[in-house]
Amino acid sequence: MPQLSEAQVIDVAEVFRLLGEPNRLRIVLSCLDEVHTVGDICETLGLSQSLTSHHLRLLRTARIMRATRQGRQVAYTIDDDHVRDGLRNMIAHFVEPHEHTDDLAIDEAGS
Amino acid sequence: MPQLSEAQVIDVAEVFRLLGEPNRLRIVLSCLDEVHTVGDICETLGLSQSLTSHHLRLLRTARIMRATRQGRQVAYTIDDDHVRDGLRNMIAHFVEPHEHTDDLAIDEAGS
DNA sequence: TCAACGCATGAGCACATGTTCATGTGTCGG
DNA sequence: CCGACACATGAACATGTGCTCATGCGTTGA
Numbered sequence A, B: 001m002p003q004l005s006e007a008q009v010i011d012v013a014e015v016f017r018l019l020g021e022p023n024r025l026r027i028v029l030s031c032l033d034e035v036h037t038v039g040d041i042c043e044t045l046g047l048s049q050s051l052t053s054h055h056l057r058l059l060r061t062a063r064i065m066r067a068t069r070q071g072r073q074v075a076y077t078i079d080d081d082h083v084r085d086g087l088r089n090m091i092a093h094f095v096e097p098h099e100h101t102d103d104l105a106i107d108e109a110g111s
Numbered sequence C: 001t002c003a004a005c006g007c008a009t010g011a012g013c014a015c016a017t018g019t020t021c022a023t024g025t026g027t028c029g030g
Numbered sequence D: 001c002c003g004a005c006a007c008a009t010g011a012a013c014a015t016g017t018g019c020t021c022a023t024g025c026g027t028t029g030a
Helices: A004-019 A022-030 A040-045 A049-061 A082-093 B006-019 B020-028 B038-045 B049-061 B081-095
Strands: A066-068 A073-078 B065-071 B074-080
Touching: A004 A022, A004 A082, A004 B006, A004 B020, A004 B081, A022 A040, A022 A049, A022 A082, A022 B006, A022 B074, A040 A073, A049 A066, A049 A073, A049 B006, A073 A082, A082 B006, A082 B081, B020 B038, B020 B049, B020 B074, B038 B049, B038 B074, B049 B065, B049 B074
Parallel strands: none
Antiparallel strands: A066 A073, B065 B074
């Protein structure tokens, strides 16, 4: 365990858990650089309004995103710089080629 | 969506999902800088051998960790530099104080 | 005031997931 | 070869989670 307290581990895990759902990750990614209304997100990602709202609620509660009323509409944006930077970092790394040795199989190391 | 393909979004979400479980995150964090055997991880984190092995299997299958036999024991280490760097980055950011502006229309009342 | 728009929320269901218990597989000492 | 050690794996169960359907709430325009 590095320099993270138990509570911090829980918090980080919670953020990862929320970003671990494809639709939710897409929502967050779509708001990585821009601000979008709920309707925009629905249309862009092809999700139902209800589902989008449910996901946004989770992201809001976790302080990952923030909502702002604009008349009848509500605009969402990322509200956590750690998450934003972390995502940018992850994206940058993931764009590079991903090389790997084959699955399973426990390698041998001499004794 | 930024510069990530649909398949990449799925992959990133999968990594986040696996890191989104506290015990699994603890396992990965414990192997962030060092190599540990299954027994070490069990003892350090206070998890049952079976549970630890199940989690390690998931992390192995997802190419996040790698196993190496050392006699009777099996040592695990992180096998994905993206994940390692991403985690280090996240940790570094999470250690800093977490500020949050609480203005705004839609707010969540605690439950 | 009223209807329509835009979004939020609760209920409910099918399915995924974390955990434990029991058992299987590979390895070393004697 | 045999027993013990270290780990992997399957089954089973309780709980969590994503999704849809229906409905509620706030806002704007007429």
